[in-house]
Amino acid sequence: MRNGNVSLASVIQGAVVAVALLAPAAARGQDPLHNHLALGAAPMWEARNDYGEGSRMNFAPELLGFYYIPTSHERYHVRVGARLGFSGLAQADMPTAVQLQERDVRPALEIGLLRDGPVIPVIALGVGAVARHVALKTQAPVSSVQGSQGHSEVLPRAYGHVALGVPFGDGRVVLEPFGRYEMIVGDTRSTWRFGLDVSVLLF
């Protein structure tokens, strides 16, 4: 019985600590008079039509930085973001003897608006580029290559981004599941992206 009471107390204590940690602090708007900077990363997947019929989920993670600017309204912040994405860590299925491997670096700048609170809805628009290198890789029984061995290209892109952030640790860490509709000029194979922004407040 005693053991049972101790156990119950521990559970309650743990729950209190957890609630405290997860408490919806006013996220990054605790100090609405100052700007804030956060850095982070985002695992992201895009449904890309790499085959005749059907698509695959292409993993394209991003590094990110957010700069929060207070507005005249206490709960609303403008968020200026910078992202640097990568694609090509996993390639579409191709025959082993001849492959066109695509590797991207994808910088972008975005501007968004968020409302601080227990959860943080965000809406943003972004522009950027895809710097892509396409490399022709061959092996036996492909014995020779005439002409291009690959090429590089830079493709403009723009996107709309919606997210719902959940602050942790007094707002120092925010997990932000997002959906994004993106258009890359000259590459319509994928439009929708899904991921999770994880950002840590620096100041």
Added chain:
Amino acid sequence: MRNVVALGLLMITPACGYESDAPAVVKAQVIVWDGFEQSNETTSFAVKEETLSTLIDFHNLTGPNVRLYRGGELVAREVAGSVALDGRLSAGHAPQLRYTVRGGVIVARDYSSLAMLSAYNALERSFVAVEQVLGFNIPDLGAKRPIDVFFEPRVRIDSDVSATVIQKFNAFFVPRAHQFGLARRSELEQAPLSADQMVLTHEIGHLVFEHFFNANDPPDCIDDNSQLPARDRLALEYAISGLNEGMADFLSFAVTGSTDVLAAQPRVKAQRSLIKGAFDFAAVNQKCENSFYCVGTVFARSLYQAFLAQGGVPSESTSRGPFAVAVIASLSGVLDKLAARTDLPGFELTESQCDGRDELFHSTHDAPILGAFLDTLAGQAPPPLDAALCAAFVANFGNAGFPEQVRTKCATAM
């Protein structure tokens, strides 16, 4: 011709948006099959800048023999090897090529575009080669041209009990609609099947078999297999499916000179060589793992050995072509003669409709059908080809696959 191409390119330019203007004469970097070395059964490919001289409509990758669609879907009740026994391909899209132009040469910007350009080129070359070596063009085979070819379509098996999307790893032929499918690529492929003229010519071989054996009247799938006409039910037999594959392999040899249709695919455990390895029909179940394809290999080897016995020179297409044409011509009417026989085993109902196949190999069922086919085929061949075929069939199929009691022509021709 050049004007037509130029007009086509003018029409697509606004649609391409970002794409650079394509040149008037379309030269593209493509994957090209580079021949087969018979001495060691090896093959090679190259990435080359080729002029797509037959191209009529670049936007739709259409030439005199082939129109290529991207995607689409095959809905069929049964697929036997590389032949979809019923159904048809539909809902394909325009190729949506992504390319850039460098020095007047179209260079693909992604693998799908490279593969579609390569497939178009390889298919056109294959049809031209079939016409050069065998003398058949597409209308001769009872089909309309251009033939519709679907690049990486979805394949859905729609049986009575369920619909299942399956992943196929090869090229395939749809007889009723006279269409070809290039199944979605995989890492099982070493060289791309869609650019492999040995494989593509094998598929054209199914078109030839369809014309000469089935007289362009493929079997129907009906709810009650027992109600199938004799002709249709024989065409659905497991053994016949194997012979179809074997004939296609042999026609690929006749046109390309390749004695191993899958020489570029070492990861696919197939025993398709007409020379290497040795298993006769009796050993099929023990020494070969590719079900009815093994019967096809025994059949194709028999034809190859008859070709050599007739003094054929494997390296010369002028030697291979006439022999193959004589064998193909002997196929005409074989199905009707089989259907008229009363000594063949009855149809065995299996789980699904449109599937007359049994597990490999039921000696009392498949062997009489095989034997009757072989005997009838040899019986229709002109001398001395008939004797050469009989000798090769008896040597490779033996009594197990070519029972003495069904031999009539081959009982006397040897």
